[in-house]
Amino acid sequence: MLQVENINQYYGAAHTLRGVSLELERGKCMALLGRNGVGKTTLLKCLMGVLPASSGSVKLEGRDITRLAPHQRARAGIAYVPQGREIFARLTVEENLLMGLATHSGKKASTIKGEVYELFPVLKSMLHRRGGDLSGGQQQQLAIARALLAEPKLIILDEPTEGIQPSIIKDIGNVIRLLRERGDMAILLCEQYFDFAHELADQFMVLSRGEVVAAGVQAQMGDPEVKRHLAV
Ligand SMILES: Nc1ncnc2c1ncn2[C@@H]1O[C@H](COP(=O)(O)OP(=O)(O)OP(=O)(O)O)[C@@H](O)[C@H]1O
Known part of the structure; x- marks a missing residue:
């Protein structure tokens, strides 16, 4: 599904990503781990095309998307x-969701509600509230719901638990679990909250100073050698 080969990225003279490669299959969740500033967000930006990689390639279902702009990668x-x-923030929850549809998918607005309610029941009572009036956790759920309405093959989540209350972290975890069970997309989860990632990921990769220093399956995530590279 996703094949990333030998990504290098420079910010000026700083070599921020050093030969990063990864593979991720449909129905699987990969945790991207590492301390602050090791290059995780930079890697995600390179995958999304927000930041063109200096070298390397990105393929989605065999299609080379390395040179595509972000909106083309979204499509x-x-x-x-x-x-x-x-x-x-100024649009209602419903309008935010409709934006997700308008940009990426041919799906009808009438199909929104059932899907959103199934995954995010809390948004059901908030369709007419302004996004800016929601709590941080509700905004995170709205952001994920909007992304899912585009029916992606790959969803990239950058620290979805950051600054969010425990009950909503649990709800977001349940959504990720459900998406894995459905098996129709791959999930790349960048996360500082180790226990959350450990519970949800099938596989993991650890970055340190822009390099992959550990990778493997879920059962290996708790190894001391892996934790040595993390802030846990
Ligand atoms: N626009 C930029 N220009 C120059 N350097 C940058 C820029 N963005 C990030 N960096 C640097 O690149 C390195 C990697 O940053 P990045 O945000 O990818 O790390 P991260 O692992 O996602 O960290 P965090 O967990 O804190 O978000 C850091 O040293 C950071 O200071």
């Missing part, structure tokens, strides 16, 4: 939920 099937819960 190709990548959804990106950036850090910081990016939603339209």
Whole structure:
């Protein structure tokens, strides 16, 4: 599904990503781990095309998307939920969701509700509230719901638990679990909250100073050698 080969990225003279490669299949969740500033968000931006990689390639279902712009990658099937819960604060919850549809998919507005309610029951009573009036956790759920309405092949979540209360973290975890069980997309989860990632991921990759220093399956995530590279 997703094949990333030998990505290098420079910010000026700083070599921020050093030969990063990864593979991720449909129905699987990969945790992207590492301390602050090791290059995780930079890698996600390179995958989404927000930041063109200096070298390397990105393929989605065999299609080389390395040179595509972000909106073209979105059409190709990548959804990106950036850090910081990016939603339209002045628009209502319903309008935010409709934006997701308008940009990427041919789906009718009438199909929104059932799908959103199934995954995010809390949004049901909030359709007419302004995005800016929602709590941080509700905004994060709205951002994920909007991304999912585009029916992506790959969803990239950048620290979805950051600054969010425990009950909503649990709800977001349940959504990720459900998406895995459905098996129709791949999930790349960048996360500082180790236990959350450990519970949800099938596989993991750890970055340190822009390099992959550990990778493997879920059962290996708790190894001391892996934790040595993390802030846990
Ligand atoms: N626009 C930029 N210009 C120059 N350097 C940058 C820029 N963005 C990030 N960096 C640097 O690149 C390195 C990697 O940053 P990045 O945000 O990818 O790390 P991260 O692992 O996502 O960290 P965090 O968990 O804090 O978000 C850091 O040293 C950071 O200071």
